[in-house]
Amino acid sequence: MALSYEKIVDLLKEKNYRLTDIRLAIIKILTTNEHLTLAEIVEQLEKEFKNVNLMSVYNTIDLLLREHIVFTNTFDGKQIWYDLAQNPSVHMICDACKNVVHITDSEILQKIDLINLSEGMKKMAWEPIHFKIEGHGLCSNCLNSGEGHNHFDDDLD
Structure with missing residues (x-):
């Protein structure tokens, strides 16, 4: 079963990670969608935030990968897709x-x-x-x- 938004937030809080608005928004996007590309995540973030700092997005995705909260998939051999672990x-x-x-x-x-x-x-x-x-x-x-x-x-x- 996939992790819920609340469970992910709790896991990150336990490890003393900063929970910025952009980080929380990325987690929300990942918990409500499947098979997202980085471009699709940024596109959804841009609906809520005027200026999306790509480095913040990359850093958050790296954190979620490192903590085994997100998996990567390359179904077509070219594009990386992200899913909750x-x-x-x-x-x-x-x-x-x-x-x-x-x-x-x-x-x-x-x-x-x-x-x-x-x-x-x-x-x-x-x-x-x-x-x-x-x-x-x-x-x-x-x-x-x-x-x-x-x-x-x-x-x-």
């Missing part, structure tokens, strides 16, 4: 239309065998901390429209 963090990406869906359904998440993945990591002398899993395929819209059929489809059957 969840464990596991599971996304489905349509390779045709590039739609990204964050999987939160507990029934689906239970079918992901994280126990065996964790045990495998431990056998390799790694301590599991969190999992980011991404599945690629075709969404129902693209599948029904016939878009995105590629040569890999036959290999999956």
Whole structure:
């Protein structure tokens, strides 16, 4: 489950971080949206603040990454997207239309065998901390429209 705005603020207060208006606004944006780029975060901030100091935005994002409050994703291999940290963090990406869906359904998440993945990591002398899993395929819209059929489809059957 994702962290709430209040929980994030409390975590940062406990560690004596300054909670500036811009920092609080960034946290609010991240708790109410998914898959945001830095440009989208700045765009939303500009609705509330006249002059957005990009260095403050970068510093806040760095802080949230360092404290494992936010994860980065690069679904298209180019653009970095930010999401609140969840464990596991599971996304489905349509390779045709590039739609990204964050999987939160507990029934689906239970079918992901994280126990065996964790045990495998431990056998390799790694301590599991969190999992980011991404599945690629075709969404129902693209599948029904016939878009995105590629040569890999036959290999999956």
